Amino acid sequence: EDQVTQSPEALRLQEGESSSLNCSYTVSGLRGLFWYRQDPGKGPEFLFTLYSAGEEKEKERLKATLTKKESFLHITAPKPEDSATYLCAVQAAFSGGYNKLIFGAGTRLAVHP
Amino acid sequence: DTEVTQTPKHLVMGMTNKKSLKCEQHMGHRAMYWYKQKAKKPPELMFVYSYEKLSINESVPSRFSPECPNSSLLNLHLHALQPEDxxxxxxxxxxxxxxxxxxxxxxxxxxxxx
Structure with a gap:
């Protein structure tokens, strides 16, 4: 069964304290792994798409990496405005022919000054 | 410009009311979706439209009725909802x-x- 597990559930950081969020997946034929950021009461904001092991993408203080079993979202020198829930989602090869995203439960990140 | 616009932002309705949610995108996308998200949970897929035709209904109760008038618009008609909705x-x-x-x-x- 296709599954996505994110850890930790919640993470508290001091401003400037770098860390990583983990997304482990079990899927039959990965077609894409997606990272989203979600602020309270708002829709998920797209961050990155990764397609194959070894791929890396960066945006400001965020860097996403992908292996055959997991993805990491590295946050370098975070600021309070990086506080949000970070969602990981995967698309599998045989998902009924449509674009179903299998979401993890998310990691709630709080960055304190 | 990756923008999907939804209205209204907030809606309060009684269990006997009929209301609609509206969605618009002008990115030339041909697939549109409705998801439902409860507090502290990830989004759950409800419906998928492809080229204005309903292609997936994730066993959603009939009190939710989607509509895709054209390639840019998506509506969700609501009727006789329950508090758990x-x-x-x-x-x-x-x-x-x-x-x-x-x-x-x-x-x-x-x-x-x-």
Whole structure:
């Protein structure tokens, strides 16, 4: 069964304290792994798409990496405005022919000054 | 410009009311989606439209009725809802239905059923 597990559930950081969020997946034929950021009461904001092991993408203080079993979202020198829930989602090869995203439960990140 | 616009942002309705949620995108995307999200949970897929035709209904109760008037618009008609239907309803779109296409979400419509 296709599954996505994110850890930790919640993470508290001091401003400037770098860390990583983990997304482990079990899927039959990965077609894409997606990272989203979600602020309270708002829709998920797209961050990155990764397609194959070894791929890396960066945006400001965020860097996403992908292996055959997991993805990491590295946050370098975070600021309070990086506080949000970070969602990981995967698309599998045989998902009924449509674009179903299998979401993890998310990691709630709080960055304190 | 990756923008999906949803209206209204907030909606309160009684269990006997009929209301609609609206969604619009002008990115030329041919796939549109409705998701439901409860507090502290990830989004759950409800419906998928591809080229204005309903292609997937994830066993959603008939009190939710989707409609796709054209390639840019998506509606969700609501009737006789229950309090447990209170949630954030998210519209999304992607270039195509099919693996590998990035799905872009709107800001959502907060629905409260009283």
């Amino acid at each position: 209170s949630a954030l309803y998210l519209c999304a779109s992607s270039l195509q239905v099919g693996s590998g296409n990035t799905i872009y979400f709107g800001e959502g419509s907060w629905l409260t059923v009283v």
